[in-house]
Amino acid sequence: MASLAAPSCTAGSQRVGGEARAGKPNFVIIFTDDQGYQDVGCFGSPSIKTLNLDRMAAEGMKFTNFYSACSVCSPSRAALMTGCYPPRVGITKVLFRRDNIGLNPREVTVADVLKGQGYATACVGKWHLGHLPEFLPTSNGFDSYFGIPYSNDMDGVEDRDKSLDRAWRQKDYTPWNPPLMRDKEIVERPAVQTTLTERYTKEAVKFIHENKSRPFFLYLPHTMPHVPLFVSDEFFVEDVHKAYKATIEQIDDSVGQIFAALKTAGVDRDTLVVFTSDNGPWLSKKHHAGSALPLRDGKFTTYEGGMREPCIMRWPGKIPAGKVCGEICGTIDILPTFARLSGAKVPADRVIDGRDVWPLMAGTRGAKSPHEAYFYYRGTTLEAVRKGRWKLRRSKKKIELYDLKADISEKNNLADNHPEIVERLANVMKEYDNELKANSRPPGKVEKQA
Structure with missing residues (x-):
């Protein structure tokens, strides 16, 4: 973990930037749910094997002071999509089925920005920014959506045993009733959670191949490792104390399949991939949760363990390989940075809290965080x-x-x-x-x- 002390982003004198690129890059965001800072091999996990994420870091850049904008689901995702701290866009709490609010379609999302530049856009996975039709991904800049609209522990079935240990051992997802949706239609209920990661991955790979001849934006917010934990049979282990490990390792396998698809499609060198998590681990879930060590605490808090996330970015030939950035940045910076790289402009009719952090990603010598201060909101x-x-x-x-x-x-x-x-x-x-x-x-x- 010595790399945590890295004071800045270093990469020698390589000169890269939006001006030097031929064409528009593709963008892929892989966004996990409740994954702890330590829950990646290259971030210090003593037991979880993440060969694909470790390779991604070796071929790209690791960010050790990268922040989500909230320590719970919905506000964190609102910030990623809009480049704003959650209270700026009115999403300040976890959204439930009883709520009649969601991300305002008048907001400009990352998908909106890129769609305006001719990008194909897809959301595959957990949305959690409003389950009503007016707030779903296809109302917020995405051409298509496949996933569950909120957390996988919502829509609990009354009088069903929701013991996480029992559910894991018996592969029983039926105590929860979240819908699986395609665009705005429910295609399965309850969602078969044992195969969600596998199906999300297949959907993402299909999207990559179908859009290899045009610029695309793939947003892949995994349902896991939010509880209840489930994996495909290939990754299943009987020991409940290894359930979290198995869940992360299937996500890592998914990451490997995404990179394989990019290479097979011939667009690997044209694609910027970002991996991070929405907030820290749900520590009260004990062995069904991860670890934010050496950070303090986890989900629901504004201590570092709640909002500082593992983050890896890779773009061959543009982001220098095997480097570490210790400058402060976060999910709110994704929108303005992607806007710059795609040739778009950041919306000028509203305040955007994020900043363009391409100089950090590019390893520009002496590059510093554009944030004079970073803020931690709770509600x-x-x-x-x-x-x-x-x-x-x-x-x-x-x-x-x-x-x-x-x-x-x-x-x-x-x-x-x-x-x-x-x-x-x-x-x-x-x-x-x-x-x-x-x-x-x-x-x-x-x-x-x-």
């Missing part, structure tokens, strides 16, 4: 800010200050030692939060039937 509350090595966290009248360069695990609260830093960062938080709240936009809403 509508701004709980923390990071500025360089310093992180201020305030919740329930508790003030915490950490030096993340010296204390990545957030063990030593230095608030009493540096009141001047606390005051300065508190002012940064207040100023940013005031601006965001003054320039926020509403979620989409469908009026409930009387």
Whole structure:
């Protein structure tokens, strides 16, 4: 884990950029659910074998200070799609079937930006930005959708045993009733969760081959490893304490199939692939959850384990191989960066919080994070800010200050030692939060039937 200390992105003097490319690149985002910072071999997992992700890192760049914008599903995904902190676009909580809100179709998503540049766009996997037709992927810039519209533990069947150990051993997904959808139609209910990862992968591979002659954007948000965990028979192990390991290793196998498809289709060198997760591990699920070590805590929190994610990016000949970037960046930067690389413009009629981080990805000598500060929201509350090595966290009248360069695990609260830093960062938080709240936009809403 020594690479965690990497202060910047280094890659020698290689000069790459959007101007030098012939044609538009393809984009693939592989987005897992509740995967911990440590749950990749090259990020330090002591037991999970991720040969394909490790190879991806060896052929690309590992980002060790890469953040989601929230520690729970829906807000995190809203940020990825729009380039905005979740409260900016009105998605501040996990969405359930009872909710009549979703990502506002008036928002400009990554898919909208790329579709405007002639890209084929597909979402394959978990959406979780509104299950009503008005909010599904095909209403938000995607040509097609195949997946489940929310978390796989939702739509629980009354009076059914939902023990995670029992469900794993018996391969029993029937206590949960989420639908599998194609575009806006339900094609299977309950979704057969034991084959979801396998079917998502086949759908993604098919999309790659069908669109190899034009630029494409593939968004592959896996349902797993959100509980309940399930894998195909090939990856099944009886030991429930190895269920999480098996689940991640099937996802890794999926990653390998995606790269094989890109190579077979002849577009490997024309494709930028990003791998990351929506938030940290659901630690209360014990052996059905992952690990964010050496980070503190996990899902639902604004400690590092809740929002700092494993991230790997690969684009042969453009992103230098085998490098590590320690600069601060995150999912909110995907939209403006993809816009730049595709020749599009970032929407000018609204505030976008993300920044173009291509200089970091390209390994430009001396490149630094474009973020003067990075903000950690929990719901509508701004709980923390990071500025360089310093992180201020305030919740329930508790003030915490950490030096993340010296204390990545957030063990030593230095608030009493540096009141001047606390005051300065508190002012940064207040100023940013005031601006965001003054320039926020509403979620989409469908009026409930009387």
